[in-house]
Amino acid sequence: MVTASTGFSADTAVYYEVDVLVIGGGPAGTWAAIAAAGRGAKVVLADKGFCGTSGATAPSGTGVWYVPPDPARRTKAMNSRWDLGGRLADPVWMRRVLDRTYQNVNHLAEWGYPFPTGVDGEEIRTSLDGPDYMRLMRKRVKSAGVRILDHSPALELLRDASGAVAGATGIRRQKGDTWSVRAGAVVIATGGCAFLSKALGCNVLTGDGHLMAAELGAELSGMEFSSAYAMAVDHGSVTKTRFYEWAEFTYADGSPIPGAASKGGRSSIAKVLGTGQAVYARLNADAQEQVAMRHAQPNFFLPLNRTGVDPFKDRFPITLRLEATVRGTGGLRLVDEGCATTVPGLYAAGDAATRELVCGAFTGGGSHNAAWAMSSGFWAGSSASDHARQVRGRSRVATRSGQTGLTEGRGSRIDASSLIQSVRQEVLPYNHTYHRHADRLNASLDRLDTLWSDLRSTDAADLSEAVRTREGVAMLATARWMYRSALARTESRGMHKREDYPGRDEAQRHHIIAGGLDEVWTSTANVGGPADEVLAA
Structure with missing residues (x-):
């Protein structure tokens, strides 16, 4: 039994007492809710937007790190990221993610996800259409008996006398009042932070979960790997970058930008944009490729179509939009295979958690992040359910942990x-x-x-x-x-x-751990996995 103390939640309009509270309704959050409910937990999921339509996945297509359980193929898939990620990934976690992702994607097929069929008659399960995927996930969450609180952003976590998490409070935007959930365990699946850079689907991704967890003392890892910028049409928000592999990049006068079209060319583009100059792109593809590209990613072309631009004939201005920890790899530090954080009862999944374990120091892009979301969500929800069962029936007093912006000070309100x-x-x-x-x-x-x-x-x-x-x-x-x-x-x-x-300094093959609010600190932690040998199956 969890009872409330005085504080922000005293006048809440709605109150629930459950086993597991999941904060965030994207892929990680929905997988967590389904997994927790599947283990018999009573679950509430609170989403900042409308579960199934908000977040980075819902409006876009995404690849998935889906590799059949063939040892040679799995080893090749892992090795393709090993050096790219600065050898900071953990092979044990990489194998776990490949296993869990394979199972979860197959569950999607069983649930009726419309995977396309290849010329060989086999379903192609290496990508997901965001709207179809998240529509199905919302349906599965509801059918699992989970109560969904839409348009209900969390503001702060609650703690008990021991420092363990005890729930959260937040706002019901459409009602203009507040909610409170007392829970035996909480899963943070709030995504990363893109600093309101106008990248598609990232308007709700402002680091809320990181802040709330840190106010309880949670640690973070890999936050230096946050320099992810994605290419987009200058006046658009779509940050799907694959098609720019077909692009030539020029200055305003039409002269080519040296190095821009090469591997790592984004750095050259950033330097030009940083001087205030415009950068233009044009896609070079044959007729068949053009048809395939328009079919594969129609929203890439929407901002161009609206302005009458044919990207295969016309030059168009592009920009780089910061996606920071959304497409980066930093997030809440995990301390066990169940995705527990350093706070008792608090779990993290998806982009809210560090992805160094599977991606190391280099972006997971779409496919690896998508695999991580469904895998870590499943593990976090399952573990949260088990933890909640252990504390069920205990008498706990829940107190507020929210600080800046939620407590009375001696000055004016924050602008x-x-x-x-x-x-x-x-x-x-x-x-x-x-x-x-x-x-x-x-x-x-x-x-x-x-x-x-x-x-x-x-x-x-x-x-x-x-x-x-x-x-x-x-x-x-x-x-x-x-x-x-x-x-x-x-x-x-x-x-x-x-x-x-x-x-690169091989003496720094370690993780950077960070934490603290008034005083931010850093330390180091060892990396799992071999340093000098090829990954084995």
Whole structure:
């Protein structure tokens, strides 16, 4: 039995007491809810948007790291990421993800997902259409008996006297009131943080879960691997980048940009854009390829069609949109195979959790992140259910853990819009996050730390501004963890590029752990798996 103490949730309009609370309704959250309910748990899922339509997966297609259980194929798949990820991945976790993903994708087929059929008559199960996938997942969540709270962002976690998580409180946006859920275990599946960069589906991904977990003392790992920028049409939000492999890139006058079309050419593009110059692209593909491309990813072409641009004939301006920890690999640190965090009863899945275990230091893109979401979601939900069963029936008093933006201070309320703009000024520029140097990192951190210190004396936000305020606070906290971790890794590895340390240092083949709010700290942790041998099946 969990009872409430005084605090934000005292006047909640709706109250639930369950075994497991899942925060986030994307792939990781829905798999977690289904897995927990499948083990007999009573489950509530709270989504910031509408479960099944919000988040990065729902509006897009995504590849899946789906490899049949053939030893040679599995080994090849793992080795393809080993060096690319700076040898920071863990082969044990890679094998686990491949196994679990294979099983979960096959479950999707059993549930009726419309996989296309190849010329050999076999279903092609290496990609998923976001709308179809998430529509099916919402249906399965509901049929599992899970209660879904749509448009109900969480604001803070609750803790018991021992420091273990005890639930969460949040806002029902459409009703203009609040909710409270007391739970034996909580799964954070809130996604990563893209700093409101206008990347498709990322408007709800502001690092909320990282902040709430850190307020309970959770640690993070791999936050230096947060420099992921995705290419998009200048006036568009679609960040599906595969088709740019067919592109030529030019300056405004039509002259080619040296190195832009090569592997690693995004760095050249970022340097040009960073000077304020425009970059143009045009796709070179034959007629058959053009038809296939339009069929495979129609939303890529929508912003171009609306302006009358034929990307196979016309040059069009492009930009790079920051996807940070969404397409990066950093997130909440996991301490066991059940995706537990360093806080008792608190689990993490999907982009909210570190993906270093399977991707190392380089982006999981779509396929590896998609595999990780369904695998870690399954494990987190299952483990949360088991933990909740162990604490079921205990008498616990739940107290608030939310801090900045939710507690009374000695000053005025936070100006959420101004806060968000200030954080974005520090993380969006390419020479801050993409091309890194200690001088710029330290200068940004001085400003971010001062901003955090100033916020600590502010008053709690009004209910109408609470969500936006906490988003700004979460983005600020995430930026500070990112930059502290980036300073701690004095080398270039994977997507983390230091201009002042351009080489890779094998003495730094370790994870960077980060934590803290008022005082952000970093430490190191060993990496699992072999360092100098080829991965074995």
